[in-house]
Amino acid sequence: MKRRLALRALQLTAAATIAFLAVYPGKAHADVPYQTYYKDQYHQQYRIQTAYRPEGALGRELFIADPESEGGLKHSPLNQPQDLFIDAQDELYIADTNNNRIVHLDSGGELVRMLTFPDNPLNRPQGLFVHENGDMYIADTGNNRVLRVSAEGEVLAEYGRPDSKLLPDSFKFDPVKLVVDKRGFLYIATLGGYQGLLQLDPKGEFQGFFGANRTSFSFVDSVKRLLYTREMYEREISKLPGSITSVDQNGEGFIYTVTKEVGQGQLKKLNIAGLDQLSGKGEFADSLSDGRFGETIRDPNAVRQTAPQLNDLTVDADGNMTVVDSRLNVVSQYDGNGNLLFFWGGAAGDTTTKLGLVKTPAAVANDSANNLYILDSENNVIQKYELTEFGALVHQANGLTQDGRYEDSEPLWREVYRQNAYYAPAVLGLAKAAYKRGDYAEAQRLFKDIGLAQGYSDSFWQNRLLWFQSQFGLFMNAAIVFFLIFLLAKKLGRRYGKERVRKRREFWRGWKAMSTQLGIVSYLIRHPLDGFYGIRHEGKGSVAGGSAVLLIALASYGFIRSGTNFIYNPSIIVDASVLTPLLQFAVVWLGFVVASYLVSSLNQGEGRFRDVYTASAYAMFPFAIVGVPLTVLSGVMTLNEASIYGFLEYGLYGWAGLLLFWQVQGVQNYSVGETVKNLFLTVLTMFIMAILIFITFSLTSELIGFIYSIYQEVAIR
Structure with missing residues (x-):
């Protein structure tokens, strides 16, 4: 009997190993199941080298204690998880929504603990945040609250719907995502909360709404407002701004948000005053973005391209922003100014699962090494992606450029340019470096190559100024010569005035004749x-x-x-x-x-x-x-x-x-x-x-x- 059980266990182990290796093929990175693209400011899309390659799958093998199961352990996989957080030690926290628990993994993906709070159970938690002091904040959506938990798992506080006269009666407190700043202030994205992020102080008192989206107002709306009566206009369906889907923050105190239901400004970088820093223009007005975020992989056979639906975002240590699209399964990465770096992805098969392809991306996070982790709520697994040599080179060069260290970034950009001469950020980096060292002719050429009007204009202005300065003496001499000719002509005109008048009349008669003939x-x-x-x-x-x-x-x-x-x-x-x-x-x-x-x-x-x-x-x-x-x-x-x-x-x-x-x-x-x-x-x-x-x-x-x-x-x- 024991021998039969041992044989059966060996068979199950072998089957599980084969299935796992089918999804996690170790370090084999020769091929990736997706293409990586770049799109310039004129919406021309082209393939580039792979920037991130799939590294592995985490969170698949989870077991809980069960005395009735063989070996005392029971397989307890994730069930439609909705959020992922990685702390400073690269440990992972997962909001396991349908299991009503928080799963804690170490940096290698091994299970550390599961938090369920039997005395105060969770109900479909969809978001979480771990503060630098170790406290965990959980968006307990089903219970309409935010739960604050200590590092040891002890419940410290509950934040329900704030009691404030400033909140409308129609406001529903259904928290889905949140972040907490260094002061302990909470910024909470609520389900359908078109007013913006709900801001609470550490005691749970309402402080206001933060970073709301603007209501889109079309030409048709302006015509309706002009022609409709007040009663007719009030019967129209109210147009509300899009509600924030997810939120993140970086070490500098900026708050980042993504929104699904808007056509522009889906990604925002908000300062302490709630102003979007991605809508402004930096040096050379170098934003290669048109204010639209979330890329689509263009299908030449499609009659109409599907609009993206951004679901979550993460910001790495260099300020690069990565967003995931729950509709198109596309991952897009932008630098700190909102310039596109690269995007990749594609639809996963209905029957098979490949490492690197995500069926339903619910959340994205990054560790201290800028590796990406994407939570797949349908496959109930976390897929890990690491930077390739090309991707790391772009990050390093772009980080130096963002810091204003153009001379240090130039050799790196030259290497990126050598690998891909059509990659616009590399040309932009080289153009900035040339401008800073005073090589305006080279900067002008490079800015023109990527069609960046402001940079080209600034470089040309410098070249034009230098040309005028070098030719100033010639201009002055020419002006003096023309002045002397004018004086001479004036003096001769007095002597031969009558003849001049006669010739002028003949000239105008000829011109009128020609004018009559031509029109x-x-x-x-x-x-x-x-x-x-x-x-x-x-x-x-x-x-x-x-x-x-x-x-x-x-x-x-x-x-x-x-x-x-x-x-x-x-x-x-x-x-x-x-x-x-x-x-x-x-x-x-x-x-x-x-x-x-x-x-x-x-x-x-x-x-x-x-x-x-x-x-x-x-x-x-x-x-x-x-x-x-x-x-x-x-x-x-x-x-x-x-x-x-x-x-x-x-x-x-x-x-x-x-x-x-x-x-x-x-x-x-x-x-x-x-x-x-x-x-x-x-x-x-x-x-x-x-x-x-x-x-x-x-x-x-x-x-x-x-x-x-x-x-x-x-x-x-």
Whole structure:
């Protein structure tokens, strides 16, 4: 009998060992079951080297004392755990939610103890925090309380719903995650708590809400507020800010939060005043982030990308922030300024489990060596990830850069750049180092390589200043020469004044003749309304002249879109093609001409189609007169002159818009009120035409597909 039991135990042990090795294959890191990616500020995604590799699985083999079981031990695995905390000694604490207990493991993953508190039992605890003094704070969600426990497991205090007049009656105290600062103040994330983190003092007194999200307000909401009555607006469903999902803190006192139900600002770094430090701009405005956190691995076959749902976060000793996505199973890591470092992950199989893939990430934490631990609430296990050589190199180089030690970081960034020349943080680090040592030409080149406008502008400003300083003597000599020439010309002008006047008159006669041949552009500049009236009623201008001006304007627009400095035209970094903008320009212009003629014909307009065409073509000349010089000028401007560039650019489009207005008024012989009405109906007609064209193309494609399917049926039969 004993021999049979021993044999049976040996078989069970062998089976358990094989199953465990299938999930935990020791140190074999040749392959990882996921790809690591980087995404730049223009949303271009590409693969990079693995930054974290799976190291092992912890918390799978848990046993409790049971006299009735063989050997006196009973296997008691985790059951949908929801939170994980790692203390300064790298020991792990798990909120084992469905088992209503706290599991304490040592740094190697061996069981230390299980806390159940028989006299004061837990009810679905979802969060915990271990203070530096050893006290443990447990978010006992089912009991609507926070439990404070000593290092020995003795219950010290309970924090229930605060008794405060400042709390609304509708507020429900369902704590899910929490942190405690050095003063003993509690910051508690509650279920559905859109007001922000609940802040309590060490005695449990309510101190206020902290770090609330803002309510999103769309254009539709503004229209509703403008048009709805008060009663109608009050019947609308209230729009509330997203509730904070999880919270963490670092040694510097910053509070970090993640939120699911927002489209921007999902990750926040809050100072003591509750202000988000990730929304500001640091040196060179070097945030490569657009304020959206939580990455998605783009699927080229997907019609619509699924939005991320951030569930938890952790902050390591270097200030790097790691978030996990409970919907997409993606792990994203950002530096202390919110710049993306890398992201990885993917969906785990339904029937098999691979080391490194997490089915339902519930929590994430890191130890003192910056290893990551992700709690899988479906597989009831903790997966450990360690930094690869590439990941450690990025962390070290980026940490030096964040500290302002650019010269020390440069050799490390050069090694990262050698391994991956498309990794933007490496180029940014090298650009900062070049700027700090005064190599502005190199910094300008590197900033341009990654499309960072502020850094490029600052570097170019320095280069431009140095160039002016070196050429100052030449400029002064040239100014003196021009001044002397001016004095000489003035003196000669007095002697040969009559001859000069005669030549000037001949010049202007020649210019007027040329102007008559090429069109009336010069006249439109001075007298736009009279000029457009003359096109219809005095026979000024011509279809050929208008077409020539239109072609020049079209070419100028293409030059504007392709030649403008990238600091004013960031889209040129992603797509240098001008074919699409030119087609858009031509289609919109032609649509305006057709719609304007149709509307004017129904509203007693006097213009013929050729008049509308010719006048609308002449109205595009500002793109050549203003747009081309402005594009050339943008090449020597920095962001310090952005207001000047913006004024001229808005002036360009404003001038073109006014010319179209005067064109309708002059050609159709309208009053100002009739012109406004005509333009409104023209825009409406263009919108209807666009819808009809879209429907026509859609139905045509469907018809072609239907005919082709019939052809296939006939051909097969």
